[in-house]
Amino acid sequence: MELTAVAQLRRMVLEHLSRYTWNDVLIDHVYDILQEVREDTPRYRCCVYKERAVLKNRIDMALGQECKENIIEASKMTLYGPERTDLPLIDVLPAACDQCPIDTYYVTDMCRHCIAHKCMNNCPRKAISIIQDRAFIDKNKCIECGRCKQVCPYGAIIEIHRPCVRACALEAISIGENRKAVIDYDKCVACGACRNACPFGAIDERSNIVRIIRAIKEKRKVIAKLAPSIVGQFGFKVSLGQVYAALKKAGFADVIEVGVGADITSVKEAEEYIEKVPEKQSFMTSSCCPAFVKLVKTQIPEAADKVSDTDSPMVSTGRLIKAQDPYAVTVFIGPCIAKKSEARLYNEAVDYAMTFEELQCMLEGKDIIIAEQEVAEYDRDASKLGLSFPLTAGVTASVNATVEAMGGNVRLAHYSAGLDNCKRDVQDAASGKLDCSYIEGMACSNGCIDGPGAIGDFRITKVALNKYAAAAPNKAVSDDKHTK
Secondary structure, eight states: OOOOOHHHHHHHHHHHHHHHHHTTTTHHHGGGGHHSOOOTTTTTTSSSSEEEHHHHHHHHHEEEEEEESSSHHHHHHHSSSOOOSSSSSSOOTTTOOSSSSSOEEEEOTTTTOOOSSEEEEEEEHEEEEETTTTEEOTTTTTOOOOHHHOTTTTTOOOOOOHHHHHHOOOOEEOTTSOOOEOOOTTTOOOOHHHHHHHHHOEEEEOOOOOHHHHHHHHOOOOOEEEEEGTTTOOOOOOHHHHHHHHHHTOOOOOEHHHHHHHHHHHHHHHHHHHTTTTTOSHHHHHHHHHHHHHHHHHEEEEEGGOOSOOOOOHHHHHHHHHHHHHHEEEEEEOSHHHHHHHHHHTTOOOOEEHHHHHHHHHHTTTTTOGGGGGOOOOOOOOOOHTTTTTTTTTTHHHHHHHHHTTOOOOOEEEEEHHHHHHHHHHHHHHHHHOOOOOOEEESTOHHHHHHHOOOOOHHHHHHHHHHHHHHHOOOOGGOOOOGG
């Protein structure tokens, strides 16, 4: 992921909160962040008071609390209270969202002061007038129909969309009366596209980074569940053995490959496919991407029953761990923000979910640099197919191979990436326009390896993960010990 100034600010807040939590001084020093993390070099806001207001919002979000909370009280609630599951994962920082224009159509300097005045003549509400030989749009009359833009011979009138609105494929973001972005949580699937799109960092995600550190410091058995896309996140020179070493040094009791859960998911989803398609239903969709699953279940009612009932790899791995130790604290670590939403739904199997970005900040807060660690030994239990889940059509390939191993056949599997494409394709399959029997849906256009919580370039991750998966055993269904 591109390291922008917004990402740097977010990471500085997370790193400082982590450091204070590791050192047991969070409540005493949380206000120091207002001096140590500055948005005024170069100055991003109108004044230091505005910058501090925005920074307080960022701290509240990183603590998992409401943006209106005093940051000392927010720290206390995070350290000693339960997670605020009543709060949305993605939220607008009220103090930060005030820099974008809301006028949709705008006359640029390309206006040539022509005498034809097509923009004015074609406006149905007479909202355009000529002032000093230049077109002017009266926003009180404009209905934003776009006809002026269409007829201007010079293309001098442009249409402006806020980056967050443009990034949301599900139209879950609108502009409220106070000119601030408003998220419709009935439509939002927590994909994180709006967070990455906002150039002012005015949309952010809530974090459990302090609670995870607290669990480790309480000597609880905290087990990290690493998504396969961890490979390559820290560059080609950093090995997975170094990542394992860093996690153990931080206090994690054990580290488990989520690829193990992917192998379980492959078997169970293949069994479900053979049972249901085509005898009971015409097609079935994957269930690995929580943003995709929520999209189908909330916005495509005609296909809601076509989503696989099989647990995702994250949940399958969590259940495997809890079956062995019900008191273990399971922490999924991956590139996905929507997984935090899924963790809330399946809290009996997954205690917390965090992103690779949060992991890096958490380790840096304890002065653990992954690249400096000795390579640790670790078990490689996942198969090549399970490790390939985050790659393009990785789930499809795994389910296909598993169904074939069971003596079946997947007829016309279809891969869809990007929420707009997913919505269209599932609707077409439900209406009969798309002939397929299995749809793998992924919210992120380049697959999980390019999720909003990633820190590495997805191209590097793709190469590294392909190489890592190729060295793993391609287990037969009957040989998978985790599915017995």
